[in-house]
Amino acid sequence: MNENACEMGNLRIDSPPTTLRAIALERMRRAIIAGVFKPGQRLVERTLCEQLGVSRSVIREVIRHLDAEGLVMTTGQGPVVAKLAWDDARQIYEIRAALESAAVEACARVADAGVKAELRAAVDEIERRAAERDWMAVLEATERFYDAIFTAGGHTVAGEIVRRLHGRVAQLRVLTLGSENRRVTGPRRIREICEAITANDPEAAGAACRTHIREACAIAERLLAK
Amino acid sequence: MNENACEMGNLRIDSPPTTLRAIALERMRRAIIAGVFKPGQRLVERTLCEQLGVSRSVIREVIRHLDAEGLVMTTGQGPVVAKLAWDDARQIYEIRAALESAAVEACARVADAGVKAELRAAVDEIERRAAERDWMAVLEATERFYDAIFTAGGHTVAGEIVRRLHGRVAQLRVLTLGSENRRVTGPRRIREICEAITANDPEAAGAACRTHIREACAIAERLLAK
DNA sequence: TACGGTCTTATGGTATACCATCATATAGCG
DNA sequence: CGCTATATGATGGTATACCATAAGACCGTA
Numbered sequence: 410m411n412e413n414a415c416e417m418g419n420l421r422i423d424s425p426p427t428t429l430r431a432i433a434l435e436r437m438r439r440a441i442i443a444g445v446f447k448p449g450q451r452l453v454e455r456t457l458c459e460q461l462g463v464s465r466s467v468i469r470e471v472i473r474h475l476d477a478e479g480l481v482m483t484t485g486q487g488p489v490v491a492k493l494a495w496d497d498a499r500q501i502y503e504i505r506a507a508l509e510s511a512a513v514e515a516c517a518r519v520a521d522a523g524v525k526a527e528l529r530a531a532v533d534e535i536e537r538r539a540a541e542r543d544w545m546a547v548l549e550a551t552e553r554f555y556d557a558i559f560t561a562g563g564h565t566v567a568g569e570i571v572r573r574l575h576g577r578v579a580q581l582r583v584l585t586l587g588s589e590n591r592r593v594t595g596p597r598r599i600r601e602i603c604e605a606i607t608a609n610d611p612e613a614a615g616a617a618c619r620t621h622i623r624e625a626c627a628i629a630e631r632l633l634a635k
Numbered sequence: 636m637n638e639n640a641c642e643m644g645n646l647r648i649d650s651p652p653t654t655l656r657a658i659a660l661e662r663m664r665r666a667i668i669a670g671v672f673k674p675g676q677r678l679v680e681r682t683l684c685e686q687l688g689v690s691r692s693v694i695r696e697v698i699r700h701l702d703a704e705g706l707v708m709t710t711g712q713g714p715v716v717a718k719l720a721w722d723d724a725r726q727i728y729e730i731r732a733a734l735e736s737a738a739v740e741a742c743a744r745v746a747d748a749g750v751k752a753e754l755r756a757a758v759d760e761i762e763r764r765a766a767e768r769d770w771m772a773v774l775e776a777t778e779r780f781y782d783a784i785f786t787a788g789g790h791t792v793a794g795e796i797v798r799r800l801h802g803r804v805a806q807l808r809v810l811t812l813g814s815e816n817r818r819v820t821g822p823r824r825i826r827e828i829c830e831a832i833t834a835n836d837p838e839a840a841g842a843a844c845r846t847h848i849r850e851a852c853a854i855a856e857r858l859l860a861k
Numbered sequence: 862t863a864c865g866g867t868c869t870t871a872t873g874g875t876a877t878a879c880c881a882t883c884a885t886a887t888a889g890c891g
Numbered sequence: 892c893g894c895t896a897t898a899t900g901a902t903g904g905t906a907t908a909c910c911a912t913a914a915g916a917c918c919g920t921a
Contacts (some may be wrong), residue, residue: 677874695874
């Protein structure tokens with residue numbers, strides 16, 4: 410969107426040189442979400458140092474961050490990729506249903522043409538990536554879709570919380586996307602939400618959102634059971 | 636409750652030697668919540684090292700944690716105590732209303748004698764501390780009250796989120812407790828919630844909870860306005 | 862006096878060093 | 892052969908060292 414705002418008098422520098430820490434944090438987070446590091450796996454600091462090419466200071470600070478984020482659990486003998494108990498997952502889906510549907514409804518009430526266009530673009534992206542079977546990309550596009558909704562609806566704090574929760578169930582989400590069913594219904598529900606927002610119909614949007622999450626939860630339960 | 640579980644065959648050691656980091660984290664968090672460090676204030680690492688008597692490694696890792704927790708914001712030129720915009724506070728109260736009332740209702744449905752006793756003890760503690768005008772202690776006792784509710788209701792994840800949110804609005808909470816009105820109505824609402832749970836009446840409990848938070852939100856708004 | 866340049870210092874980012882602990886392997890002793 | 896004890900390595904916790912940068916102080920010149 411706003412790559413370089415060199416036009417106009419806007420010479421403002423808003424991105425102080427990115428730190429190694431920020432890069433490492435992003436990489437580690439994506440690695441965990443993508444399942445490169447399996448739940449329960451030990452995260453040996455010195456090993457990560459070599460893998461990322463940074464010092465232990467950086468790695469340790471990143472691990473602290475991920476720990477607070479809930480993606481990593483620090484046991485007595487060092488950091489471990491957090492594993493999700495089914496009951497936790499169920500609670501997370503419940504909370505998501507509450508926060509996301511509220512945001513979706515708010516968004517449907519206030520959405521203007523700009524927001525609608527943005528959402529449509531995100532949905533298109535999701536469907537395109539789904540067609541390519543690039544599931545990580547689908548996840549990221551979905552994230553952008555929700556981001557737009559939370560921002561437009563003015564629920565930025567809830568958006569932050571949900572982003573956190575998305576990360577924690579991401580392992581499952583990659584699994585659920587493995588379900589042939591979900592590959593179809595997921596994008597369909599998303600499109601329903603988008604269309605309800607486009608029609609400025611809060612009730613329909615909220616309902617579609619809750620249905621979407623309920624379905625995801627059901628699939629996750631089936632997958633976690635086995 | 637369970638200080639030393641030396642009786643029975645339970646010789647389990649569950650607290651691997653506490654690290655400096657854990658201690659420092661707790662102290663810093665409390666300091667920020669108590670307002671020892673004011674919102675917007677720079678947190679100079681080397682200064683904190685002297686104040687806490689630990690090395691920068693520890694301080695930095697703690698700051699990362701608090702950053703992820705939302706209590707500290709890392710600007711381009713270093714860490715700063717997060718300051719709460721009114722709109723953020725409003726959103727937080729809204730989210731709390733949703734999550735806390737849901738948990739309270741769940742708790743009211745399943746509460747047994749043990750839970751009820753625990754809640755009553757917490758309420759007594761709150762009222763005692765309020766009488767002593769020890770507002771930090773009131774906050775902590777309130778935290779325990781909610782902890783018990785979230786645990787009993789099986790909403791542990793939401794409890795975690797709410798604990799986080801409590802921290803972020805704690806500055807305001809200390810302020811609202813400064814309001815003579817709140818000193819009275821706060822504990823009263825808490826008692827209402829407790830009694831509704833004791834009566835296993837989910838509707839009443841949820842309603843009392845929502846009222847409680849709405850009042851807190853209103854007072855916060857008035858205080859933030861000036 | 863005003864402007865510009867340089868030096869100093871405060872501060873965060875990054876890397877490294879050192880230590881305690883725990884697990885494992887190996888050797889010695891019965 | 893088996894058991895114990897010591898050595899050794901792996902790993903996290905903590906402290907320190909070094910560097911780059913940005914902001915301020917100080918000084919000299921026009």
